[in-house]
Amino acid sequence: MNIAVALSxxxxxxxxxxxxxxxxxxxxxxGFWIFLLSDIVMFxxxxxxxxxxxxxxxGGPNGVQLFSQTSVAVETACLLASSYTCGLMSLAVKSRRHxxxxxxxxxxxALGLAFLALELREFADMIVRGDGPQRSAFLSAxxxxxxxxxxxxTAGLVWLVVMMVQVVLRGFHPTVQRRLACFSLFWHALxxxxxxxxxxxxxxxxxx
Amino acid sequence: MTDTAFDRPPGDPxxxxxxxxxxxxxxLVYTIGLLLAxxxxxxxxxxxxxxxxxxxxxPLGLVVLAVAQMxxxxxxxxxxTTGPDNTNNVLxxxxxxxxxxxxxxxxxxxxxxxxxxxMPRPELMNLHMQH
Numbered sequence: 417m418n419i420a421v422a423l424s425x426x427x428x429x430x431x432x433x434x435x436x437x438x439x440x441x442x443x444x445x446x447g448f449w450i451f452l453l454s455d456i457v458m459f460x461x462x463x464x465x466x467x468x469x470x471x472x473x474x475g476g477p478n479g480v481q482l483f484s485q486t487s488v489a490v491e492t493a494c495l496l497a498s499s500y501t502c503g504l505m506s507l508a509v510k511s512r513r514h515x516x517x518x519x520x521x522x523x524x525x526a527l528g529l530a531f532l533a534l535e536l537r538e539f540a541d542m543i544v545r546g547d548g549p550q551r552s553a554f555l556s557a558x559x560x561x562x563x564x565x566x567x568x569x570t571a572g573l574v575w576l577v578v579m580m581v582q583v584v585l586r587g588f589h590p591t592v593q594r595r596l597a598c599f600s601l602f603w604h605a606l607x608x609x610x611x612x613x614x615x616x617x618x619x620x621x622x623x624x
Numbered sequence: 625m626t627d628t629a630f631d632r633p634p635g636d637p638x639x640x641x642x643x644x645x646x647x648x649x650x651x652l653v654y655t656i657g658l659l660l661a662x663x664x665x666x667x668x669x670x671x672x673x674x675x676x677x678x679x680x681x682x683p684l685g686l687v688v689l690a691v692a693q694m695x696x697x698x699x700x701x702x703x704x705t706t707g708p709d710n711t712n713n714v715l716x717x718x719x720x721x722x723x724x725x726x727x728x729x730x731x732x733x734x735x736x737x738x739x740x741x742x743m744p745r746p747e748l749m750n751l752h753m754q755h
Contacts, residue, residue: 619671
């Protein structure tokens with residue numbers, strides 16, 4: 417092997433056993449990936465509960481009477497667009513462009529907030545009409561599942577604000593870059609959860 | 625220093641060396657992902673509302689569309705690939721998906737079976753109500 421090194425100018429790639437510990441960037445993102453997958457498993461339990469209880473309306477309203485497809489379509493558009501702008505923001509972070517980062521973060525935040533406002537309005541309307549979580553097993557499961565996603569979005573928005581403060585104060589420090597990479601993973605994962613939410617809860621609900 | 629000897633973290637796109645080039649390549653990847661996702665979402669809403677399709681097949685069609693869209697998000701937004709530097713990410717994802725399927729399908733199966741077998745006959749229901 418040493419002879420081969422001497423003969424060629426290109427250094428051979430290190431074997432995994434000789435490469436030493438992986439850079440922190442890789443370890444942190446992988447650890448966060450594991451967390452996201454466990455978070456998705458938690459969502460799976462809530463989805464399972466919802467799917468089992470979807471018909472247990474106890475004489476109360478079902479999905480056909482409750483859900484507005486227009487509102488869901490707008491919410492979906494907001495979240496999908498914010499996922500896109502979040503991706504553009506992570507590109508700006510990679511090439512250390514301040515303006516692109518702030519702009520991407522601002523649009524992502526605004527779209528996330530619009531999503532949350534629409535969802536809260538939907539919840540408030542239902543509760544005012546007496547169709548809150550205590551009305552039936554179906555509605556308990558609905559508010560738990562959709563509300564849990566909403567809480568995740570809220571946490572994501574707070575996290576985004578905190579990250580922008582860190583960019584202002586510390587610039588593109590490696591720590592800040594790692595955290596921003598984790599944030600964009602989180603935000604994209606929330607969009608995947610929402611894909612299943614609008615499919616299972618809203619689109620299948622309006623046909624039942 | 626290069627990271628070639630290491631795995632690629634999830635969410636990290638493979639990038640050409642040239643800075644200008646990689647910026648526009650990255651934008652292109654996200655834009656393709658967005659267009660595909662919008663197309664699939666629009667198809668989902670159409671499938672749920674149209675009367676043209678066979679009714680009982682619609683839920684299955686919606687699930688297939690959601691799986692497809694999840695794949696689009698994973699590939700274009702989270703940059704999960706089949707490359708050798710992505711093996712750890714893919715294995716973790718595969719285990720996560722296995723767990724999700726076991727939880728969801730298992731719950732639905734058991735509860736449907738339970739409903740089917742435990743549906744009380746009317747006289748049993750009355751007995752039950754007296755206690």
